[in-house]
Amino acid sequence: MIEAKTQGADLVEIRLDYINDFQPRQDLEILFKDKPLPVIVVFRPKWDGGLYEGDENSRLNALLVALEFGADYIDIERKAASGFLRDANQVKPCDSKIIVSCNVDGATPSTEELEHLVAKMQNTGADIIKLVTDATDITDLVQQFKLLSHCQVPLVTYSRGERGLISQLLCPKFGGFLVYGTMKSNSIPGLPTLDSLIQAYKPEWINEETTVFGLISKPVGHSKGPLLHNPTFRHVGYNGVYVPMFVDDLKEFFRVYSSDFAGYSVGFPYKEAVTAFCDEIHPLAQSIGAVNTIIRRPKDGKLVGYNTDCEASITAIEDAIKQRGCTNEEASLTSPLEGKLFVLAGAGGAGRALAFGARSRGACIVVFDIDYERAKSLAHSVSGEARPFEEIVNFSPPQGAILANATPIGMHPNTDRIPVAAETLGVYQLVFDSVYTPRKTRLLKEAEAAGAIVVSGVEMFLRQAMGQFNLFTGQEAPEDFMREIILAKF
Template sequence: MASKSSVLVCTTLQCETMEEMVKSMEKAKMEGADLVELRIDSMCFSHISDVAKLIKQRPLPVIICVRLKSSGILHRGDVKKTCIEVLGLALELDADFVEVELEVASDFAMVQYINKRSASKIIVSSYVHGGIPSKEDFSHLVACLQSTGADIIKLFTDVVYITDLAQVFHLLSHCQVPLIACAMGDRGLISQLLCPKFGGFLVYGSLRSEAVPGLATLVSLRQVYNIEYINVDTKVFGLIANPVGHSKGPILHNPAFRHAGFNGIYLPMLVDDIREFFRVYSYPDFAGFSVGIPHKEAAVGCCDEVHPLAKSIGAVNTIIRRPSDGKLVGYNTDSEASITAMEDALKERKVANLESSHTSPLAGKLFVLVGAGGAGRALAFGAKSRGARVVIFNRHYERAKALALSVSGEALPYEDLERFRPEEGMILANATSVGMQPNTNQTPIPKGALGAYELVFDSVYTPRNTRLLQEAEAAGAIVVSGVEMFIRQAIGQFNLFTGEAPEEFMRKIVLEQF
């Protein structure tokens, strides 16, 4: 296990009353916060003495923060004067940290309070709107923040693309004073999860009951990401996809890293442009990646080398940065994972009359595939390798036709899927995202058409038991969940990431967590 980092875990609390604020502080402490940021501007109170009571009742260290642009106490009267009055009181009462916005920090009255403080640490902050600024503008802003004499500086930024965060990581690594940096939105999530690696002062999380885009919960920071053990030597792995919020990869790979004693972290990475992602994040410690929808085919062109199976499929779901030379090497663990899951399900039910133990139960079967993207290509080539006859349906017929040509199969118009029933005992495989959370009531094929299928496989694994699988089981088919494929492909990926996967441990986690 890696040594502990000094990073602090914090959550922001915005409550209307003092009672709610105290209750939320207790909850944050219970969920793993080291300190809390109290947004005093969100509160409604009759007198400033209420703030004093709040500070004295704190059950854990606090950052006292008042935003000038707020909707609480500061919506009337002299906003700046009230702000300085509250912050000054916090300094007099030795609040652990007091956050002062850059435009307030130079005010004469505020400077007087700061100079007279005894124990409080001063955080000077700035919110950068409109995306990440240029390097020059960023450097200038940091210099302005530092010039205030702050103990700690803080930057909040908007993020348009995940690649924008490279500048944030550079700042964290090179700043001369402790820095808090938080990039907002789903694409900014890794700015917090990698904060300890790049030397940030604290990590923000949210309470379980208050989900915030771009923030992990306090509980997941502690229990899933083990944030206190992330340090400069931690190897970074993650899922490159869009969307990425549904991914269960972090709750599998991160505990597996810890179980194996490997200093790594696995992150959800919402990526819009995969080529640009690899161009920007060429760091040696960005060591390996899972590749999800819609990037599996484009990922082939991002690799310096591609494994023959992945090359023939034309889709990569795993990329490793080879330590010896930094080259990106692409693999496909989806194909074997899905095909062996179906084969084992057929063998277990003893529905296949095998000529020999070396013959696949898929041999000679009509394999009906829905979807011609990266996952579909993996399934098509896997089925072909086992001797199945492949028929492909896809909303874009030309894609289905191109894939069918690659596997000597047949492509048919998507609208014919419901009526397609040339024989009994077929295999159906869904390789689309239809039925994935949150659209769990959707299915790629009506239940009335499922009677002809001996086995139905769904690559969707959130939820574990999709509507397609529920209706297929009711129709008498053997069903194979995408969870089983997920387990097998993840074990294959982990082997590539570290050299050896703790298979029993990983399977146990998936079956408990999904």
């Protein structure tokens, strides 16, 4: 409890069924003496997914003892609720509350079934009700959002599993009573960590008016976007929240959430596929064929797709060359990429953005991709040349060329790989890596040692996020603030 308080929790749940050789009076007295935070007491029986296998009366008595000692909340299973509430009402201090809870395993029930269940739980006389389901798809959560908006008594509802995360993060928007999180030492899939609640999401700032943005990706847990966007919203006083959305089926996602969210970042593997769901696409994103940002246009609700990766990566490369003073006076009017050979590894979404950006600055592109057809198609669109991926290790670039890695090679956990022959690295004027974990990949370390200018994917990540911030909020992104976060957290 002390640790939870130190980490920033407002209240803590205690699971009595996890205490070895539990002696109710003795242990509860110790637990509740000078308790640093309000507590929710749970004594989950085996028949409802807990560890307790003993006699039911002893279990319920232990919960009554907890009330007597001043438990702030008791969580009691729906099936045991009526009897328990009768007894509890006689001993309970007036500011203690009873949470009647229900865990539904397996497929999410229909809206009618859930409403029926909630009505039954309400009828027990509960002060608060808690309903937990399993999410098989992010679209299942729409039911929870509806329940939260309509329920007559305080409600906590969420879905377990990676796909259920936003049911917890967004519940304050829909009127949920509290948000559960896990402590570092006790992570549970699908529940946000206390750390992420404190640093990124800050549920106490979220209300009915909060505008929701999401990162559509699969997987999505690796993204540092929430750590960057949420504090930046707060910094400028914008009432918004940015949450990871684990999406399996784009079509179903956009059908079900047809008006709920104000905009999205789009990540792996959907940057190309998502174009089919945009009502309009900005010409740059259209020519790239990849969208990493979507805005729901307020005046007509249409989804408009943009690409902020392209300018982010190309300006990061240009600025690094300019900062090194590698441009002469008359060349400073044009891009330092003009006339250069731009060697690109990877022709996916990020690769396409880089290729179109480099082309727009007058560079000549040579593309390598494990899918040769994909490389050819990209090369064709930027009047460049495609080469089979196997040739990249023998490729000898001309002096002063630019190398950009847009493959996942070198990304955590396979950090010891580089896409090209190490001996060629000194020939490049600049080496860019779109990988941002780790911040300095092996490719960048070796290129730097060989004398090349290096640009990390972190710089691209920052700049694409600044572009998204401008589109999301209509305000200028606070660059210094965002840079500070990047330095501290990446």
